[in-house]
Structure formats: structure tokens, C-alpha cells
Amino acid sequence: MIRGLEFRIGLRYTRARRKNNFISFISLTSMLGIALGVTALITVLSVMNGFEKELRERILGMAAHTSLLGLEDTLPRWREVAETAMENDQVLGAAPYIEGQGMLSSGDQAFGVMIRGIDPAEERNVSEVSEQMVEGELEALNQTRFGIVLGTELASRLGAGLGDKVTLMIPKGSVTPAGLVPRMKRFTVVGLFEVGMYEFDSGLALLSLRDSGKLFRMGDEVTGVRLRLSDMFKAPEVSREIANDSNRAFRVTDWTRQHANFFSAIQMEKRVMFIILMLIVAVAAFNIVSTMVMVVTDKESDIAILRTLGERPRDILAIFIVQGTVIGVVGTLLGVLGGISLALNVETLIPAIEQLFDTQFLSADIYYINAVPSDMRWSDVTMIAGVSLVLSLLATIYPAWKGSRVQPAESLRYE
Structure with missing residues (x-):
């Protein structure tokens, strides 16, 4: 169980000091990568749901x-x-x-x-x-x-x-x-x-x-x-x-x-697209590993001091889990907000972009569906957010465990 002290220290470590701006930059990059991946995943799945719904309604309008x-x-x-x-x-x-x-x-x-x-x-x-x-x-x-x-x-x-x-x-x-x-x-x-x-x-x-x-x-x-x-x-x-x-x-x-084959093909495309776009989230989430490894290396002396003050290895583990989890949670929340905003407004944004650049993504001469539909489903949003949080947590465990294994005597030998 994470106590208040470990939680506060973990939050402080997410804000690097001036000499550690590079670590802070990597943390920010990981956070934005998770946000971008979640945003893209929610938006793309919503658009695919919209196409599926539109095609189903048109087919069943006659069948x-x-x-x-x-x-x-x-x-x-x-x-x-x-x-x-x-x-x-x-x-x-x-x-x-x-x-x-x-x-x-x-x-x-x-x-x-x-x-x-x-x-x-x-x-x-x-x-x-x-x-x-x-x-x-x-x-x-x-x-x-x-x-x-x-x-x-x-x-x-x-x-x-x-x-x-x-x-x-x-x-x-x-x-x-x-x-x-x-x-x-x-x-x-x-x-x-x-x-x-x-x-x-x-x-x-x-x-x-x-x-x-x-x-x-x-x-x-x-x-x-x-x-x-x-x-x-x-x-x-x-x-x-x-x-x-x-x-x-x-x-x-x-x-x-x-129409089993037609709708089965659409479902298969959605699953493949989910896996492909989730790789973006996975890459961003596992950037947390490099961030946390660098933080652990940078904080070895702090870890040693905390250990001499009576902190147990599991308390050190909790501190770094808090830090990595904060990166994942903030990135996921930003991605969910961005994805929902795009998914709900894609039918307005696409015509505006087409008008701005004087082009048409789906030409009426070629495609019968000449507008980009969207059908955001909360079940998809919940699943995407859950997977993103799990990946972020998994990426945090190993560096946090390594931090908890730091020996105080070794770390303070040259201080």
C-alpha cells in the first residue's frame, strides 16, 4: 500500500530539478507520446465505427x-x-x-x-x-x-x-x-x-x-x-x-x-487497426522505462539516504511506481480528452479542412459516402484508456524494482 510520504516523493520526482532537464524532457515526450497514441486510437476507431454504421444502415435500408x-x-x-x-x-x-x-x-x-x-x-x-x-x-x-x-x-x-x-x-x-x-x-x-x-x-x-x-x-x-x-x-x-x-x-x-462476410471483414479491419495503433501507445509507454532508469541512476544517493532513514525497499518501489504511473495517467487523460474532442467533431473538422485546402478527401464521383462519419463508443474509450494505463504500469515495474535494490553503502561511498 502506498503511503502519503511515498506518494509525495514520487510526485516531486516527476518534476526534475534544473540540472536534470533532459530527464524531464524524456518524461514529457513519453507523456505526449501516450496522449498522441490514445487520441489517434479513439479517433480512428470512432471513424471506422461511423463507416460501419453508415454502411449497415444503407444496406439494411434495402435488405x-x-x-x-x-x-x-x-x-x-x-x-x-x-x-x-x-x-x-x-x-x-x-x-x-x-x-x-x-x-x-x-x-x-x-x-x-x-x-x-x-x-x-x-x-x-x-x-x-x-x-x-x-x-x-x-x-x-x-x-x-x-x-x-x-x-x-x-x-x-x-x-x-x-x-x-x-x-x-x-x-x-x-x-x-x-x-x-x-x-x-x-x-x-x-x-x-x-x-x-x-x-x-x-x-x-x-x-x-x-x-x-x-x-x-x-x-x-x-x-x-x-x-x-x-x-x-x-x-x-x-x-x-x-x-x-x-x-x-x-x-x-x-x-x-x-452479409456475414462483409461485416466480418470490417470487424477484422477494426481489430488490426486497434493493434497497429496500440503499438504507438506501447512505444510511448515503454519510453517510461528509459525515463525511470535514468531517474533511478540520478537518485541513487537520495535512495540511500531514504534507506538509512528507515525506508524499506518496498517503500522505494512505491515511490518510483508513483512517478511512472503519474506519467501514464496524465498522458492517458490528455489522450482521452483529445480523442473524444476529435471523435465528436470530426464531421465538422473534415469539411473545414477540405474547404481550407480546397480539396475533397472522399470524392462524390468515386465514393457514395463522401463525408467522414464518426460514431464514438464509450466502450472503446474505456478499453483504450485501460490498456494504456496497464502498459504504463507494466513499463514502470522493472525500473522501480531496480531502484528498490540499491544498496546505501555502495551509493554513498563516493559522496
Whole structure:
């Protein structure tokens, strides 16, 4: 246990006398190094959290939290399935959909697309596509016979705009006198959406449930039912509950499975970045070792005097632990304050820097996320501060132990 005397002496040793300014400079450098590393770590992890949150919201703005799919290619009696799912307290909305692949062409341009048939009225309950319309309205799908809504990127590549005709071909053939030919249909573009994800904006086309049912000849059946939950992170748990409460006439999947590789990659990048940036803190923390070794060498005569006055080796150990810990604590606190300040204001600072230097870090022509988002999490701040303090304490132990082993007679021999 550290007593008041050892604590006061340890604090005095952190302020070097005039002849020991070099030791004071090394202590200050170690302190600033820890602060810089902690600041960088909190800021970078907050920005990575912001990107992850932004991408997740954009993906789940079009993808379902949970999907109920047929055991075969179609889901019969989907209305009963939707009613069963809505009985779960976590389910906020359910909407049927028909999904398939096809090729859209306009003029001499043709591109493969994912086709999704939806009910515009029900789709509002499970996705945000109606809020991302840049031209036209989603409801026009029901008001126009064989209407289609395209992503802005896809429409640009096709050279198609509102009111233009496009040809949709699906890989299901129709038997004609000329033989088996792909099924084709002309559609009128009634709307354009932009969700900010290239995957959807360049490769998704929306039809009405009625028209897609006719095109794929599915009758009253659908591919599945999409669900929106009050808490997206409970999707695996809710999926199991729905599956257990039903007669299992369908299979259940959720966004954590559908996009598992993508979000796993983000988590891996965060872990690697944490380790890399923590090395900055580690280097600064272990600079404390050199500082403390020099202090112990400089204070050998003081240690000897304290020992002759009755101080025990563990008391000397406590004095130097206090000194090293103060460096680590002050550096960590400065870093935490700097990191929090940057993380909370990065969305304001980056535009100001871009304006000052007349540049743009994330060009809107290349990146859909053209602003630097930030999502500071207190759990990250606590973990970073804790690791920094532990590293600082570990770096202090050996020099403090060496100081406690100083022999008074040897140190005072030449005094």
C-alpha cells in the first residue's frame, strides 16, 4: 500500500530539478507520446465505427432484417406466414416479395440485374426505398401497367430516364412456334431511387408484385416475406423464435447471415487497426522505462539516504511506481480528452479542412459516402484508456524494482 510520504516523493520526482532537464524532457515526450497514441486510437476507431454504421444502415435500408423463404423456390400461403411472424413482439412490419434475375436493355446497352417484385404499400414497413426516390414515386408501380423503378446508376448506364421504355428479359423460356425463347417484356420507367450503395443503385430493378408474378408465372405465390425488426441486432434470436413457433413450412434467414462476410471483414479491419495503433501507445509507454532508469541512476544517493532513514525497499518501489504511473495517467487523460474532442467533431473538422485546402478527401464521383462519419463508443474509450494505463504500469515495474535494490553503502561511498 502506498503511503502519503511515498506518494509525495514520487510526485516531486516527476518534476526534475534544473540540472536534470533532459530527464524531464524524456518524461514529457513519453507523456505526449501516450496522449498522441490514445487520441489517434479513439479517433480512428470512432471513424471506422461511423463507416460501419453508415454502411449497415444503407444496406439494411434495402435488405430485410429477417427473411422467410419457401422450402422450394416459392413460398405458398405467404399471408399465413406473415401473420405468424407478426405475432412476435420484435417484428414491426412484413412485406411479400418476388425475386429473380434478368437482363435489362435499352438501345444498345444491356446489363444483368436483380429483379424484385414488391407491394409499394407494404414495402414502406420493411425498407426505406420509398424515402430514397429521387424521381417519381414508388406507388406508381401499382398505378402503371408494367412499370419499373431503377437505381440511378443503372438508369444512367442504360441511358434511360423517367417515362422511357426498357426491355426486361428473364432466363425462363417460353415455348413458341420458333422454339424455346427467353421471356421478354417492355417496361416503362416510373421512378428512380438512390440509396448510396453501388450494389443496389447499379443492379436492382423494382416491379410491382402483380407484374412480377405474371412475368415469373408464380400465380399467388411469392419468393418470401421480408421482416423489419425493432432491434436489428436481435435478428438471429428472433429468427429462431419464429422458426420454433411455426410448423417450419419455410426457412428463416437474417441479415447477419446474408452479409456475414462483409461485416466480418470490417470487424477484422477494426481489430488490426486497434493493434497497429496500440503499438504507438506501447512505444510511448515503454519510453517510461528509459525515463525511470535514468531517474533511478540520478537518485541513487537520495535512495540511500531514504534507506538509512528507515525506508524499506518496498517503500522505494512505491515511490518510483508513483512517478511512472503519474506519467501514464496524465498522458492517458490528455489522450482521452483529445480523442473524444476529435471523435465528436470530426464531421465538422473534415469539411473545414477540405474547404481550407480546397480539396475533397472522399470524392462524390468515386465514393457514395463522401463525408467522414464518426460514431464514438464509450466502450472503446474505456478499453483504450485501460490498456494504456496497464502498459504504463507494466513499463514502470522493472525500473522501480531496480531502484528498490540499491544498496546505501555502495551509493554513498563516493559522496
